[in-house]
Structures are given as structure tokens and as C-alpha cells.
Amino acid sequence: MLRRGLHWLSEQQQIFDFVRSNGLARRFAERFVAGETIETGAAVAEALSARGITVSLDLLGESVHEAGAAEVACGQYIAILGRMSQSSGVEVNVSIKLTQMGFDVDEELCCRNMVRILDRARQLGGFVRLDMEGSAHTQRTLDFFEHRLYPVYGDHVGVVIQSALRRSTKDVEHLIGLKARVRLCKGAYLEPPDVAFADKADVDRHYVELMERLLREGHYPGLATHDERIISHARQVVAREGIASERYEFQMLYGVRRDLQDQLKAAGHRMRVYVPFGTQWYPYLMRRLAERPANIAFIFGNVIREGLSGR
Ligand code: FDA
Numbered sequence: 001m002l003r004r005g006l007h008w009l010s011e012q013q014q015i016f017d018f019v020r021s022n023g024l025a026r027r028f029a030e031r032f033v034a035g036e037t038i039e040t041g042a043a044v045a046e047a048l049s050a051r052g053i054t055v056s057l058d059l060l061g062e063s064v065h066e067a068g069a070a071e072v073a074c075g076q077y078i079a080i081l082g083r084m085s086q087s088s089g090v091e092v093n094v095s096i097k098l099t100q101m102g103f104d105v106d107e108e109l110c111c112r113n114m115v116r117i118l119d120r121a122r123q124l125g126g127f128v129r130l131d132m133e134g135s136a137h138t139q140r141t142l143d144f145f146e147h148r149l150y151p152v153y154g155d156h157v158g159v160v161i162q163s164a165l166r167r168s169t170k171d172v173e174h175l176i177g178l179k180a181r182v183r184l185c186k187g188a189y190l191e192p193p194d195v196a197f198a199d200k201a202d203v204d205r206h207y208v209e210l211m212e213r214l215l216r217e218g219h220y221p222g223l224a225t226h227d228e229r230i231i232s233h234a235r236q237v238v239a240r241e242g243i244a245s246e247r248y249e250f251q252m253l254y255g256v257r258r259d260l261q262d263q264l265k266a267a268g269h270r271m272r273v274y275v276p277f278g279t280q281w282y283p284y285l286m287r288r289l290a291e292r293p294a295n296i297a298f299i300f301g302n303v304i305r306e307g308l309s310g311r
Contacts, residue, residue, distance in 0.1 A: 003190075053265055067102055081120050081126055092127070103140070127158065130149075146178065158183060161185075176214070183221070188291065231264070234250075251273070253274050
């Protein structure tokens, strides 16, 4: 019930308008979001890179319904790529939601925006990941990737597969055949049971199956999870089968399991942190709270503690 409520709240723009003006809510968001500007995002990227952890910067925003807003977001992404390339030690790598680039307004507009971003990323030797959104967008996103972007940009662009979706076994097989770069995650959206596994144990089991396949046959997969059990399983497969650490990377979200991020790095694995920033942080924050409602108490406790200590 609480999860459903948080997912519903993530879609309520009026509530965001109210929440954004509230200082306490902004303090909540700081735990998972690296501020509202390019500079705050870049500062976090620099700090992580100095610790040997690579990043993917994400300008928060999704479900854009006007061409003008998509063009503005495109310009901001181009500025982010430039900013990353000027930071010493920072790899140029961003994550983008197609709906932010106008996918639901006009696919040609979205394509023009993505071409501008990818031209710049390629020029800088960078990489652009297309985040995966709800299942209504899965086929369209995969088609757009396969037919419009991947043939031109190859290894500069990659997609995401969600183990929650029943279809993902087939999709992973297809993407392995294409030699495309895949990030594997569990999936952050509420989906109907005919499309997605309702039972979390099935989502986890499917993740392990897809992960093994990608580790053995995939092209530099990104294993995006904070699930310790799954991560140790990955480490066993890698050790047992002698899979070199340059052939895959672990990925986690900014603010989640920082201890585990450092442990993996120290053990010689590649570790990337997904760093979201920007003013549109509300739906993202609500999805993080829905994944782990205990975060509400955790963040609230921290904010109060910091408040009492006069931070
Ligand atoms: P699970 O939810 O089972 O959590 C395992 C453990 O991790 C928990 O017990 C807890 O300890 C910790 N944990 C997980 N989430 C936490 C949180 N929010 N706060 C604190 N602890 C937490 N989704 C999507 O649909 N499309 C996408 O493109 C992406 N992209 C993406 C990139 C990267 C780098 C990551 C890490 C994740 C995504 N996701 C995503 C989100 C993903 O689908 C999923 O919702 C979250 O990663 C949570 O799932 P876990 O695999 O961590 O497992």
C-alpha cells in the first residue's frame, strides 16, 4: 500500500511544486540527489572520481510534453558533457530518459536531440546510456536504440534491461547478438502482472539468470544493483570463470550503499555511481523511497540529527 502510494505521489506535479519550496523536503532529497545545478553534479562527479569511482550524470527530468522543454534539456546535456570533459579524472558518461528528449511529443524531435548529444559525446570519447522507463516505453526504446542510434554510434550508446519484465530474457539474448552495451537493473516502475513478475523472488531469480548470461556473453555489461546476495553471486561467477575486471562493471545509485561501493572498488572491481542532479528531483526521490520505505524514517532521522547538531 505504502509503495503504491509513493508511486502515485511521484506522478503528482502539484505536490512537487509544493514540496520543492519546502526546505525540509529539499534536505530529504540531498541524500539521493547531487544538488540542482550542473556545478553541484560536477563537484560530486569529481569527488567520486578522485576515489577511483566512475560516474554517470543524470539531469533529472522525464515525461516532457513540449518540444521547447525537450530542446532545453538537450542543450543542458550538451553543456554537461562539456563540463565533464573539463574535469580532470572524470570520464564523460551520462544517462538520459528518452521522454525527456521529447519521445512522447515527436520521435523525430527526440532523434534530432539525441543526435546532437551523441555527436558531442562521441567527439569527447564519452558514453550515453538510455535509461529504461515504464513498460509502455520498452519496445519503442529498444527499437529506437537498435535502428536509429546504435548503427551510427555503436559503443558510445547503450540501453537498460529490467529483470522485472517477463520479456527481458528474449531482449537480453537479442542485445547480446547485437554486441550492444547493456545495463541490467531490477526495474523501478509499478507494472501489471501480465508484463512483470509480481513476486520479488522471481525478479531476483531472473536478474541472476540474465546477469550470468551477460557476464559470459555480453559486451561490457553494467550490473546495476545494491543487492548484496546478487553481487556476491556475480563475484563468484567472475572468479570461477576467470572473467577479467575490464569486462563488466558494478553500478549503484548515489547515496545508496556507499560502504559496498568502496568495498567493491577496493576488491579490484570497476564501480560506477549514477549521480542524478537538477530541479526535477521529486519523481526520482519518490521512486527511491518506494523501493525502500524504511528510507523515509532513515532520512528523516538524519535530517533531525543534523538539525539538532546545528549543521
Ligand atoms: P532491491 O530493491 O532488492 O534492494 C536490495 C538492497 O539494496 C536493499 O535491501 C537495500 O539494502 C538496498 N537498497 C535498494 N534500494 C535502496 C534505496 N533506494 N535506498 C537504500 N537502500 C536501497 N530502474 C529502471 O527502471 N530503469 C533504469 O534505467 C534504472 N537505472 C538504474 C541505474 C543504476 C546505476 C541503478 C543502481 C539502478 C537503476 N534503476 C533503474 C533502479 C533499479 O531498477 C532498482 O529499482 C533499484 O536499483 C533497487 O533495486 P536493487 O537491485 O538495488 O535491489
